[in-house]
Amino acid sequence: MKILIVEDEKHLAESMYLYLTQESYLCEVATNFREAQDKINAYSYDCILLDLMLPGGDGMSLLEELKGSDRHDGVIIISARDALDDKIKGLRLGADDYLAKPFHLPELGARVYSLIRRKSFGNSNLLRINEMEIDFLAKTLEVHSQEVPLTKTEYEVLVFLISNRNRVISKSVLAEHLSGDMADMMDNHSFVYAHLKNLKRKLSDAGCREYIKTVYGMGYRLEV
Amino acid sequence: MKKLLNQSLTYYSAFALIMLLLTAPAFYWISQKLHLDDVNEAILLRKEEFLLDGKWNNLTSGDILSWNEFNRDIKILSDTVRVERGKIIQQIFFDELADEWEPYRVLYEPVRLHNEPYLLMIRINLIESVDLMQATALIFTFLLFILLVGFVLITRIVSSKLWKPFYSSISLIDSFEIGKKALPDFNQTSTIEFEQLNRALVKLISQNIKALEREKEFTQNASHELQTPVAIIQSKLDLLLQSPGLTEGQAVILQQLYEATSRLFRINKNLLLLAKIENRQFSNKQNVNVLEIIRDVLPYFEEQAEEKSLIIHTDQLTDTFVDANKGLTEILINNLLMNAVRYNICKGSITLTLAHDVFVIENTGNPQPLDADSIFRRFYGSVAHPQGAGLGLAIVKKIADLHHWKAHYAHQNGKHVFSIIF
Numbered sequence: 001m002k003i004l005i006v007e008d009e010k011h012l013a014e015s016m017y018l019y020l021t022q023e024s025y026l027c028e029v030a031t032n033f034r035e036a037q038d039k040i041n042a043y044s045y046d047c048i049l050l051d052l053m054l055p056g057g058d059g060m061s062l063l064e065e066l067k068g069s070d071r072h073d074g075v076i077i078i079s080a081r082d083a084l085d086d087k088i089k090g091l092r093l094g095a096d097d098y099l100a101k102p103f104h105l106p107e108l109g110a111r112v113y114s115l116i117r118r119k120s121f122g123n124s125n126l127l128r129i130n131e132m133e134i135d136f137l138a139k140t141l142e143v144h145s146q147e148v149p150l151t152k153t154e155y156e157v158l159v160f161l162i163s164n165r166n167r168v169i170s171k172s173v174l175a176e177h178l179s180g181d182m183a184d185m186m187d188n189h190s191f192v193y194a195h196l197k198n199l200k201r202k203l204s205d206a207g208c209r210e211y212i213k214t215v216y217g218m219g220y221r222l223e224v
Numbered sequence: 225m226k227k228l229l230n231q232s233l234t235y236y237s238a239f240a241l242i243m244l245l246l247t248a249p250a251f252y253w254i255s256q257k258l259h260l261d262d263v264n265e266a267i268l269l270r271k272e273e274f275l276l277d278g279k280w281n282n283l284t285s286g287d288i289l290s291w292n293e294f295n296r297d298i299k300i301l302s303d304t305v306r307v308e309r310g311k312i313i314q315q316i317f318f319d320e321l322a323d324e325w326e327p328y329r330v331l332y333e334p335v336r337l338h339n340e341p342y343l344l345m346i347r348i349n350l351i352e353s354v355d356l357m358q359a360t361a362l363i364f365t366f367l368l369f370i371l372l373v374g375f376v377l378i379t380r381i382v383s384s385k386l387w388k389p390f391y392s393s394i395s396l397i398d399s400f401e402i403g404k405k406a407l408p409d410f411n412q413t414s415t416i417e418f419e420q421l422n423r424a425l426v427k428l429i430s431q432n433i434k435a436l437e438r439e440k441e442f443t444q445n446a447s448h449e450l451q452t453p454v455a456i457i458q459s460k461l462d463l464l465l466q467s468p469g470l471t472e473g474q475a476v477i478l479q480q481l482y483e484a485t486s487r488l489f490r491i492n493k494n495l496l497l498l499a500k501i502e503n504r505q506f507s508n509k510q511n512v513n514v515l516e517i518i519r520d521v522l523p524y525f526e527e528q529a530e531e532k533s534l535i536i537h538t539d540q541l542t543d544t545f546v547d548a549n550k551g552l553t554e555i556l557i558n559n560l561l562m563n564a565v566r567y568n569i570c571k572g573s574i575t576l577t578l579a580h581d582v583f584v585i586e587n588t589g590n591p592q593p594l595d596a597d598s599i600f601r602r603f604y605g606s607v608a609h610p611q612g613a614g615l616g617l618a619i620v621k622k623i624a625d626l627h628h629w630k631a632h633y634a635h636q637n638g639k640h641v642f643s644i645i646f
Contacts, residue, residue, distance in 0.1 A: 009452055009455070009456065011456045011459075011460070012452070012455055012456050012459055015456070015459035015460060015463055016459065018463055019459075019462065019463060019466075022466070080448065080451045080452060080455070101452070101455040102451060102454045102455030102456075102458045102459075102489055103455070103458070103459075104458060104459075104462050105459050105462035105463065106462060167466055168465050168466055170465060170478075170479065170482055172479075172482050172483065172486060173462070173482075176486075179524065190531060191528070191531070215475075216472065216475070217472050217475035217479065218465060218470070218475045218478070218479070219465070
């Protein structure tokens with residue numbers, strides 16, 4: 001899986017690069033408009049992470065170029081502009097997702113994972129991890145071929161942890177993922193704890209191995 | 225408080241009154257003196273005439289009787305009257321016609337007729353001088369009246385004509401609100417002072433507008449610039465959390481860093497939002513059902529409320545449509561709800577009421593009432609409640625202002641009551 005990171009802020013690009021590389025993605029970085037243009041013209045990517053404000057040009061025109069030339073690279077817009085107009089325009093131009101800065105790397109990981117799965121598996125989007133089987137389209141979980149009824153939040157937690165498997169995910173990152181724009185409104189993250197407790201109980205009741213580990217003081221990790 | 229013109233009118237009137245009171249006696253005295261001199265001169269002139277003629281030497285004593293009979297004011301008297309002679313004096317005589325005593329100027333001049341001593345008496349009635357005094361008083365009263373009427377009229381005219389530019393400038397500034405209206409258009413005036421005043425006002429207001437704009441621009445730019453470093457810090461924390469062999473102590477520090485960073489991010493985001501609202505970057509309005517928004521966001525808060533065992537009463541909500549920016553209305557509702565949850569006590573309650581274009585949110589909490597004047601200001605209370613960004617209510621106020629709604633706080637029956645009047 002090849003990912004192009006278009007980001008002019010070197011430290012941020014480096015963080016994204018490090019996090020996604022560990023995820024066994026093949027990553028490349030472009031730090032300005034020209035470089036990004038050259039790379040996009042030369043290669044095709046499964047996913048392009050596109051910053052809109054670039055030295056040398058507007059990221060939006062790269063998107064236009066890309067979508068005008070009948071390419072199927074997935075695009076996630078990453079912008080500090082935080083403007084609704086940008087989001088709407090980007091998605092209309094064919095971007096697959098939009099992520100406002102600042103974001104957590106696990107959130108980025110989840111978005112990339114979701115995009116790539118959608119792009120590569122089309123209609124039957126099933127993931128099998130030993131006794132677990134997740135249907136990303138129907139949003140259901142089966143353990144030992146038996147459906148485990150999950151609430152919407154529990155399902156989201158599970159997918160988020162799977163998207164960032166073998167990584168420590170802190171409670172606050174999970175809370176922000178679950179509540180989205182409402183994260184500001186949340187006082188504490190104990191509701192995350194409640195959801196995880198339920199999820200773990202449901203999994204073990206269904207005879208699933210204990211994949212989700214609590215990392216004391218830090219958060220959770222799904223180990224496979 | 226009195227009008228400036230009325231104040232000057234008071235001074236003018238007082239001055240006029242004092243001047244008249246002072247000048248009236250002086251005028252009376254001078255005119256009386258002039259009159260007396262005149263009368264004295266006339267008496268002396270008549271004496272000269274009488275003596276110069278010489279015909280009186282032919283008068284017999286019988287003639288003198290008839291002379292005195294027919295001459296009222298020049299008489300020849302026998303020298304038996306005891307009076308001061310050769311000098312004009314003041315005396316009163318009884319006037320049979322008017323039946324009263326009247327003042328006279330009199331001269332008794334000793335003359336000799338047929339070697340007999342006689343007294344020549346010449347007198348002039350002074351009754352006119354009393355009339356003069358009355359006339360003077362009358363004229364002065366009339367003059368005072370005319371002056372006062374004149375002053376009032378002139379003041380009226382002056383106030384409506386000369387001071388018109390001044391009053392129009394004042395009403396323009398009065399209705400001017402910085403950040404809401406363009407620079408007021410002051411009327412042209414031909415008065416130097418008012419022109420100066422208007423120029424100074426225009427200068428002052430434009431400087432204020434510029435300062436406000438610079439502040440807004442600064443907030444927005446600063447927030448924008450801060451986003452990138454915050455994003456970098458956050459991403460590095462995410463990476464650090466993945467390092468193998470983190471100790472428990474390090475993990476705790478990391479969590480604290482996470483929390484501080486997300487608080488920094490929230491403050492920054494809210495400042496940016498405030499700047500954007502102030503810069504009127506949310507112009508698109510639509511018909512919004514406030515009830516729908518409340519129903520949408522309520523589940524998030526119900527989860528939070530559960531933690532504190534709060535009871536949320538939502539049975540008094542009716543459809544309410546407003547013409548507003550949907551995103552901002554959501555933020556307003558969110559901030560108010562978050563406030564009610566965050567600053568609530570354990571096992572407290574929240575009551576929502578939405579009806580008749582008023583949204584009221586009532587919650588238990590700290591029994592002390594909050595300062596209604598400063599509660600909507602930026603960073604009010606952020607010291608006491610560090611988990612909040614201190615901007616929630618400031619944003620509520622700004623959003624309300626933008627839509628011409630009223631945001632109101634009251635402390636009633638031990639509860640904090642926030643209301644938005646649409």
